[in-house]
Amino acid sequence: MARKRNPNGAGSIWQRKDGRYEARVYVPQPDGTRKRKTVYGATWEECDTKRQELVRRDRQGIPTPTRSAKLSEWLPYWLTEHIKPERKKTTYAKYETHVRRYLMPQIGVKRLETLGVADVRRMLAAVQREASAATAKESHRVLRSALAAACREELVSRNVAQLVPAPRVQPRELKPWTLDETVAFLEAARTDPLYTAFVLAVTLGLRRGEVLGLRWCDIELDRRTLSVRTQIQRVQKELYADSTKNRRSRTIPLPLMCIAPLRWQRLRQQSQRLAAGDDWSNDGGYVFTTRTGRPIEPRNLSRSFERIGQAAGLPRIRLHDARHGCASLLFAAGVAPRVVMEILGHSQIAVTMNVYTHVSEDSRREAVGHMDRLLRRRRGRPE
Template sequence: MPAKRNPNGAGTITKRKDGRYQAAVYVLQPDGTTARKFAYGHTWAECDEKRQELIAKNRKGIPTPTRSAKLSEWLPYWLDNIVKPRRKLSTYDKYEAQVRLHLAPGLGTKRLEALSVQDVRRFLVRLERQTTAATAKEAHRVLRTALTAACREELITRNVVSLVEAPRPDAREITPWSLDETLTFLEAARGESLYAAFVLAITMGLRRGEIVGLKWDQVDLERRTLRVAKQTQRRRGVLYDDDPKGRRRRTIPLPAMCVAPLRWQRMRQADARRRALADKTGAGWQESGYVFTTRTGRPVEPRNLYRAFTRVAEDADLRVIRLHDARHGCATLLTAAGVPPRVVMEILGHSQISITMDVYTHVVQDTQREAISHMDRMLKRKR
């Protein structure tokens, strides 16, 4: 009777001349190919247990390299099979750029198991000299995330990047508009087609993509609420809807001063719809449901929102700030008004309370400075 053979993919176990047992299994490699992997044991049962572990990982699609993979092999696999299916397109693009421009050229020849703390530190110091501390810090974050995934897949036993301190870029000083400057801007923007968008940015701290991606079914003017559920981004030449930053959907009470501009925006849009439908030579109207649209109903380009914001500021002789700085100004005004940091965090959709506390600390310091000035006046001796 012929000997029973294991099914394909189950591997084999043989006894070596030195008395140990050897298992051989074809396993998946990080580059998508297969190769023969050997495992050893002092007993047949010990060797069989290792064989079954290799088979189980192979069935789950987890690569088991026959040799330690190079970073130039692991990083593309990580991007395509771990980052792309689970993370936002904008995140994938940022990670891919770091891998292509910095990590692969600087550390690609290093093998995962052989990568040392010294290798990572030297790379970051060199990168900071060639570019900026902010770029080096982002490279540190991306590499740490990639090696954390390698640890989960048991390709390495420790993440050496976690042992290296990230570079510390100088914090960019943010100087949002004062209350007077904000009021001047709103007065100058009153006749603009995107006036309601500017009001939302200033009073509610909405991000640019959240404003452009806002739809009418997320706005309830009767109950005065607004739901932030999507943001519109342009990536690779295409406009697309995505989850808000940090995937933090939120419903926010609508300030009273936002209601009239939004009603005006709805009437203006209805008029544009009638004009577009009546124009037989034009492109017609494309119903999209967005609050802010072009004259044909298409969503507004995120970059055009910032361009309009900058143009109004320049025409009003105001110093030009980023549209995102208006969001920071909203946080400052809310905090100065005594709104608790946790509430400010929920309104703005911050992912961490520490981000809100940075603003809160700034406002508290200003308040302390004012209190000390009162003390100076009280204790100042009359001459």
């Protein structure tokens, strides 16, 4: 059979001495380079079909490794090409940490095609011994996502991480402050420069970054509304403004007890601006800033919260636990679950119901009291 010529870049086919047909095409590799890949066929048509598939993948920019890539090659490529352009910086930083600290040392030498269930099990056991079950569960999620991307690019035929269950994690027992403890904290924080920030965190359940990302243009004191649009995040050496966790903004009615602290914060910031003069740099119009107008470090807000709580003799909780307490207080006040979900900014109501609601002992006693009265009334009826 006469040799058929293909366009430039489409590879070439020829017949070997053993009668089979061979084709070679330059294809992109996961690391960004290009190498020549060889395919074979018993007939010219079979070999040409394989050649066309390689050309199709090349034109679509899909890597086709000449050999099965190692995890140490694929994982960095996946982080750079899949995660970094599409996910938040915080997500990328978290994934990169798990890849660097746990996945690469444990299974980096394994190739995508030869990675087996037993390898994943050993990796999870090692991470659990080194860190914790929660860390191992997160590493499992990162690996599963990376292998899912490899499956989509047809580098592997199956995702072995899906065949291995993630470690079970014992949920951390959450004990948010009671109503009396919350009031005691706000009283103790009244003289603190970040008092207004704590009021918003406690009454509205705002996330730490959302509190610090508030701008004056997001607040309408006359209409008593607050819009959550951005958050302040710290990733390694960068402090930056980002969209909210689920990339959606929300508008929340402001309780009356938030109005006076916000007016006080505006007056206080105006005084700081005058004192700072040319050093003032609040270009973003943030509500909470340093003395020179710069955004506040998220960790500093948490430190102040914990310091005030400890000084007031209250049980130690995280700033984020105040968000849990806000949800529980809203439910205790009879607020509908859907409304609580919108206030807290959850994407799914299951999160609101399963994680952020804690029934206090007084509420449990009241519920049991209702049951007791109902049963006593039923038993008291004549036959």
